[in-house]
Amino acid sequence: MTSPARLDRWEHRAEWPLAAIALVFLAAYSLEVLAAPSGRTALAIGLVTRVCWAVFVIDYLARIWLADDRWRWFWRHLMDLLIVVLPVLRPLRLVRLVILVTVLQKAVGNAIRGRVVVYAVAGAVLLVYVASLAVLQAERVDPHASITSFGQALWWSITTITTVGYGDEYPVTTTGRVIAGLLMIGGIGLLGTITATIASWIVQRVAEEDTASQAATVAHIAELRDEIRALRAQLQVHDEVRT
Amino acid sequence: MTSPARLDRWEHRAEWPLAAIALVFLAAYSLEVLAAPSGRTALAIGLVTRVCWAVFVIDYLARIWLADDRWRWFWRHLMDLLIVVLPVLRPLRLVRLVILVTVLQKAVGNAIRGRVVVYAVAGAVLLVYVASLAVLQAERVDPHASITSFGQALWWSITTITTVGYGDEYPVTTTGRVIAGLLMIGGIGLLGTITATIASWIVQRVAEEDTASQAATVAHIAELRDEIRALRAQLQVHDEVRT
Amino acid sequence: MTSPARLDRWEHRAEWPLAAIALVFLAAYSLEVLAAPSGRTALAIGLVTRVCWAVFVIDYLARIWLADDRWRWFWRHLMDLLIVVLPVLRPLRLVRLVILVTVLQKAVGNAIRGRVVVYAVAGAVLLVYVASLAVLQAERVDPHASITSFGQALWWSITTITTVGYGDEYPVTTTGRVIAGLLMIGGIGLLGTITATIASWIVQRVAEEDTASQAATVAHIAELRDEIRALRAQLQVHDEVRT
Amino acid sequence: MTSPARLDRWEHRAEWPLAAIALVFLAAYSLEVLAAPSGRTALAIGLVTRVCWAVFVIDYLARIWLADDRWRWFWRHLMDLLIVVLPVLRPLRLVRLVILVTVLQKAVGNAIRGRVVVYAVAGAVLLVYVASLAVLQAERVDPHASITSFGQALWWSITTITTVGYGDEYPVTTTGRVIAGLLMIGGIGLLGTITATIASWIVQRVAEEDTASQAATVAHIAELRDEIRALRAQLQVHDEVRT
Numbered sequence: 001m002t003s004p005a006r007l008d009r010w011e012h013r014a015e016w017p018l019a020a021i022a023l024v025f026l027a028a029y030s031l032e033v034l035a036a037p038s039g040r041t042a043l044a045i046g047l048v049t050r051v052c053w054a055v056f057v058i059d060y061l062a063r064i065w066l067a068d069d070r071w072r073w074f075w076r077h078l079m080d081l082l083i084v085v086l087p088v089l090r091p092l093r094l095v096r097l098v099i100l101v102t103v104l105q106k107a108v109g110n111a112i113r114g115r116v117v118v119y120a121v122a123g124a125v126l127l128v129y130v131a132s133l134a135v136l137q138a139e140r141v142d143p144h145a146s147i148t149s150f151g152q153a154l155w156w157s158i159t160t161i162t163t164v165g166y167g168d169e170y171p172v173t174t175t176g177r178v179i180a181g182l183l184m185i186g187g188i189g190l191l192g193t194i195t196a197t198i199a200s201w202i203v204q205r206v207a208e209e210d211t212a213s214q215a216a217t218v219a220h221i222a223e224l225r226d227e228i229r230a231l232r233a234q235l236q237v238h239d240e241v242r243t
Numbered sequence: 244m245t246s247p248a249r250l251d252r253w254e255h256r257a258e259w260p261l262a263a264i265a266l267v268f269l270a271a272y273s274l275e276v277l278a279a280p281s282g283r284t285a286l287a288i289g290l291v292t293r294v295c296w297a298v299f300v301i302d303y304l305a306r307i308w309l310a311d312d313r314w315r316w317f318w319r320h321l322m323d324l325l326i327v328v329l330p331v332l333r334p335l336r337l338v339r340l341v342i343l344v345t346v347l348q349k350a351v352g353n354a355i356r357g358r359v360v361v362y363a364v365a366g367a368v369l370l371v372y373v374a375s376l377a378v379l380q381a382e383r384v385d386p387h388a389s390i391t392s393f394g395q396a397l398w399w400s401i402t403t404i405t406t407v408g409y410g411d412e413y414p415v416t417t418t419g420r421v422i423a424g425l426l427m428i429g430g431i432g433l434l435g436t437i438t439a440t441i442a443s444w445i446v447q448r449v450a451e452e453d454t455a456s457q458a459a460t461v462a463h464i465a466e467l468r469d470e471i472r473a474l475r476a477q478l479q480v481h482d483e484v485r486t
Numbered sequence: 487m488t489s490p491a492r493l494d495r496w497e498h499r500a501e502w503p504l505a506a507i508a509l510v511f512l513a514a515y516s517l518e519v520l521a522a523p524s525g526r527t528a529l530a531i532g533l534v535t536r537v538c539w540a541v542f543v544i545d546y547l548a549r550i551w552l553a554d555d556r557w558r559w560f561w562r563h564l565m566d567l568l569i570v571v572l573p574v575l576r577p578l579r580l581v582r583l584v585i586l587v588t589v590l591q592k593a594v595g596n597a598i599r600g601r602v603v604v605y606a607v608a609g610a611v612l613l614v615y616v617a618s619l620a621v622l623q624a625e626r627v628d629p630h631a632s633i634t635s636f637g638q639a640l641w642w643s644i645t646t647i648t649t650v651g652y653g654d655e656y657p658v659t660t661t662g663r664v665i666a667g668l669l670m671i672g673g674i675g676l677l678g679t680i681t682a683t684i685a686s687w688i689v690q691r692v693a694e695e696d697t698a699s700q701a702a703t704v705a706h707i708a709e710l711r712d713e714i715r716a717l718r719a720q721l722q723v724h725d726e727v728r729t
Numbered sequence: 730m731t732s733p734a735r736l737d738r739w740e741h742r743a744e745w746p747l748a749a750i751a752l753v754f755l756a757a758y759s760l761e762v763l764a765a766p767s768g769r770t771a772l773a774i775g776l777v778t779r780v781c782w783a784v785f786v787i788d789y790l791a792r793i794w795l796a797d798d799r800w801r802w803f804w805r806h807l808m809d810l811l812i813v814v815l816p817v818l819r820p821l822r823l824v825r826l827v828i829l830v831t832v833l834q835k836a837v838g839n840a841i842r843g844r845v846v847v848y849a850v851a852g853a854v855l856l857v858y859v860a861s862l863a864v865l866q867a868e869r870v871d872p873h874a875s876i877t878s879f880g881q882a883l884w885w886s887i888t889t890i891t892t893v894g895y896g897d898e899y900p901v902t903t904t905g906r907v908i909a910g911l912l913m914i915g916g917i918g919l920l921g922t923i924t925a926t927i928a929s930w931i932v933q934r935v936a937e938e939d940t941a942s943q944a945a946t947v948a949h950i951a952e953l954r955d956e957i958r959a960l961r962a963q964l965q966v967h968d969e970v971r972t
Binding site for chain 3 (some may be wrong): 895919920926932956
Binding site (some may be wrong): 224 | 842845890892893894895896899903906908910913914916917919920921922924925926928929932933950953954958960961964965969
C-alpha cells in the first residue's frame with residue numbers, strides 16, 4: 001500500500017537530475033546536427049547521447065517497478081515507453097525534452113490558465129527547435145531535399161506548426177515526413193490550447209460582468225446555510241427560554 | 244410501443260458482427276488498392292466487397308423497418324442511407340468503417356472527454372488511411388497525377404487533415420477532389436473536437452481552482468435542503484412538546 | 487413608441503418575398519457566369535439583376551425609415567448598407583443571399599446548437615458557391631489566371647474556406663483577391679463556429695455526467711424555496727393555533 | 730502606498746497623447762515605405778520617427794519609475810521593453826501601435842464580448858497593414874524576393890494571418906521571415922479569439938434556452954435569502970408577541 005508514495009518520492013527526487021540530463025542531451029544533439037563534428041568530438045557526443053539514453057531507460061524501469069498496479073501504469077505510460085524504446089528513430093527521441101517544460105511550469109505558480117499558457121508556449125518553442133534539428137539531420141543527406149540549412153529548417157517548422165504551410169520547403173524523406181506529422185499534431189494541439197485558454201477567460205469575464213446574473217457559487221451557498229443555522233439557533237433559544 | 248426496444252436490441256446484437264464485416268471490407272479494399280490484384284484474386288475480392296455491401300444494406304433496411312417513426316428515422320439517418328446507396332463512388336463507401344470506432348469507444352469507459360478524444364483520434368487515423376487508399380485509387384490512373392504511391396497518398400492525407408496543405412501533392416481528378424473535400428471537413432471537425440476538449444478541461448480546472456468561487460452544485464443544494472428539513476423537524480417537535 | 491413594432495412587422499412580412507427575390511438573383515447571377523449568355527438573354531438577365539437590386543434598396547430604405555432610432559440603426563446595420571451600395575463590385579453583392587439561411591434556420595426549430603450548425607453549414611455552402619462564381623467571373627478574363635473553369639473555382643473555394651490552401655490555384659486579380667479575403671474570413675468563422683458548438687456540447691455532457699457535482703439550476707432553487715415556504719406556513723399555523 | 734495611483738494617473742493622462750504619437754509614427758512609416766522618399770523628405774521622416782521613438786522610451790521609463798514594485802513591473806512588461814529597445818529591427822517597432830486599439834476599445838463600452846471582438850478585428854487589421862509595410866521594406870531589396878509591391882505584400886499578409894498560405898508569395902529574407910512568424914502567431918491568436926467568443930455566446934444561449942435547467946444565479950440566491958430573513962422576522966415577532 002506504500003508503493004504509490006514510493007513512486008511519487010522517486011518522481012519528486014528524479015525531477016531535477018532528469019531535467020539536467022535532458023538539457024545535456026539537447027546540447028549534444030544540437031552540436032551533432034549543427035556542428036556536424038567528426039573524429040574524437042563525434043565519438044564523445046555519441047557517448048554522451050548513449051549515457052543520457054541509459055539514464056532515461058533506468059528512470060522508466062524504476063517507475064514501472066515502483067508502480068502499484070504495473071500493468072495499468074504500463075498502459076497509461078505507453079508514450080513514455082515509445083519515447084525510450086525508439087532510439088533507432090533518432091529525432092523522435094528528443095520529444096522526451098518536454099520534461100523541461102514540466103519543471104518550468106512549477107516555477108510559474110498555481111493558476112491553471114497561466115500554467116497552461118506557459119506549457120503551450122514552451123512546448124511549441126521546444127518542438128519547433130527539436131523538429132528543426134531532426135528534419136535537418138534527416139533531409140540534408142537527400143539529393144532532392146529543399147531543407148538544407150538550419151535557417152530553412154526553422155522557417156519550415158514555424159510554417160508547419162502554425163498550419164500555414166506555404167509549400168516553399170517541405171520534407172521529402174520518410175523520417176522527415178514522420179517528424180512533420182508530429183509537428184502538425186503539435187500545431188493542432190497548440191491552436192486548440194490557445195483557443196481553449198481564451199475561451200475559458202471570456203466565459204469567466206462574461207459571467208463576472210453582470211453580478212446579478214452571475215452563477216451561484218459555493219460562497220453564496222455557505223452564506224445561505226449560515227442564515228438557516230442562525231434561524232435554528234434562534235428557535236433553540238426560543239424553546240429553552242420557554243422551558 | 245415496443246418497437247424502440249426492438250430497434251435497440253437489433254443494434255446491440257448486430258454491433259459486433261457488423262464491426263467484423265467492416266474490418267473484412269477494409270482488408271479487401273486495402274488489398275484491392277495496394278496489391279492491385281488480377282485474375283482470380285481480383286474476382287474473390289470483388290465478391291467479398293459485394294457481400295459486405297449487401298450486409299450493410301440489410302442492416303439499414305432492418306433498422307428502418309424496426310424504427311418506431313420510420314419517416315423521422317429516415318431523416319435522422321440520411322447519412323447512413325448515402326453511405327449505403329453510393330457504392331458507385333467506391334471510396335466514400337468506406338466512411339462506414341467509423342462503426343469500428345463506436346465499438347472501441349465502448350471499451351474506454353464512460354468519461355465523456357476520454358470517449359470524445361478516443362473517437363476523434365481513431366476517426367482521424369481511420370479517415371487518413373481510407374482517404375489515402377481512395378485518393379490513390381482515383382489518382383494513379385490519371386497521367387497528370389502527383390499522387391502515385393501509397394506513401395505519397397498518406398503524406399498528402401496528413402498535410403490535408405491538419406489543414407497545412409503544402410501543395411507539393413494534390414489531387415487532380417474529380418473523385419480525388421471529392422475525397423479531399425471530405426478529408427478537409429474531417430480536419431475541421433478534428434481541430435474543433437481537440438480544441439473543445441481542451442477548453443472543457445480548462446473551464447473545469449479553473450472552476451476547481453478556487454473552492455469558494457466554484458459554481459454551486461446539486462450536492463450543495465441537497466445539503467441546504469437537509470438543513471431546512473432539520474429546521475422543520477425541530478419546529479414539529481417543539482409544537483408536539485407544547486401540545 | 488410604436489415604431490419598433492412597425493419595423494418588426496415589416497421585417498416579418500418582407501421575409502419570404504425577399505428570400506424569393508434573392509433566389510431569383512442567385513439564379514440570374516449563376517446563369518450570367520456559367521452560361522456566359524449574349525444578346526437578348528444577357529439583356530434580360532441584366533434587367534432581372536437590376537430589379538432585384540432595386541428591391542433590396544427599397545427594403546433597406548424602408549427599414550431605416552421605420553426604425554425607432556435611425557442613427558443607431560444606421561450604425562448597427564452598416565454591413566447591410568455596404569451590401570446594398572456596392573453593386574459596382576458585383577461579386578460582393580451576392581453575400582446578401584445569406585438571408586435565405588435565416589429563413590431555413592426558422593424551419594429547424596429553437597434549439598440553439600441545431601440552429602447554429604444549420605446556419606454555419608448553409609452559410610459555408612452558399613459562400614463557397616457564390617465565391618466560386620464571383621472568382622471565376624473575375625479571373626477568367628485575366629491572361630495569367632489559373633482559375634478558368636467552374637470546377638477549378640469550386641476546388642479553389644473549398645481549399646480556401648478550410649484554410650488548407652495548397653496553392654495549385656489562386657486568384658491573381660484584385661477583385662479575385664478581395665473575394666478570397668472574404669472567403670478566408672468565412673473559413674475562420676466556420677472553423678470557430680464548429681469548434682464552439684462542439685465545445686458547448688462537451689461542456690454540457692461533462693456537467694451531466696456526475697449528477698452530484700452538476701451545477702445548481704433554477705429548478706433546484708425553486709425546490710428549496712418551496713421548502714422554506716412550507717416552513718413559514720407551518721410557523722403561521724403554529725401561531726394561529728396558539729392564539 | 731500612493732505609487733500605484735500615480736502610475737494609474739500617468740497612464741490615464743498619457744493615453745491620448747501616446748495614441749496621437751503612434752498615429753504620427755504610423756503615418757511616417759507608411760510614407761517611408763510606400764513613397765520611398767529621398768533627400769529632405771527622407772530626413773524629415775527620419776527625424777519624426779526618432780522623436781516618436783524617444784517619446785515611447787520616456788513613457789516606458791516614467792512607468793517603471795512610478796511603479797510600486799519596479800522589479801515585478803519590469804517582468805510583467807517585458808514585451809513593452811522589447812518593443813521599445815529593438816529599434817534596430819525596424820518593423821517590429823510598429824507592433825507598438827496596438828495602443829490605438831486600446832483607445833478604440835474604450836469607446837465601445839463595457840460588454841466583454843463586444844470589446845474582445847473589436848480588439849481582435851482592429852488588432853488583425855493593424856497587424857496585416859503593419860506586417861505588409863514591414864515585409865515589403867525587408868523583401869524588395871532582395872533579388873530573389875516574390876513580394877515586391879504593396880498589393881502583393883497585403884495579399885501575402887492576408888493569406889498568412891488566416892493560415893491559408895497558398896505559397897504563391899512568401900518572404901525569403903530573415904527579417905521578412907521574423908515578421909511572417911509574428912503574423913502567424915497573430916493568426917493563431919485571431920482564430921482562437923473568434924472561436925472563443927462564439928463558444929462563449931453559444932454556451933450562454935444554450936443555458937438561456939431552458940429556463941428550468943438554467944444555472945442558479947446570484948439573483949436566485951438573493952431571493953432565497955430574503956425568504957429565510959422573512960422567516961426569521963416572523964419568528965422574532967412571534968417571540969415578542971408571546972413575551
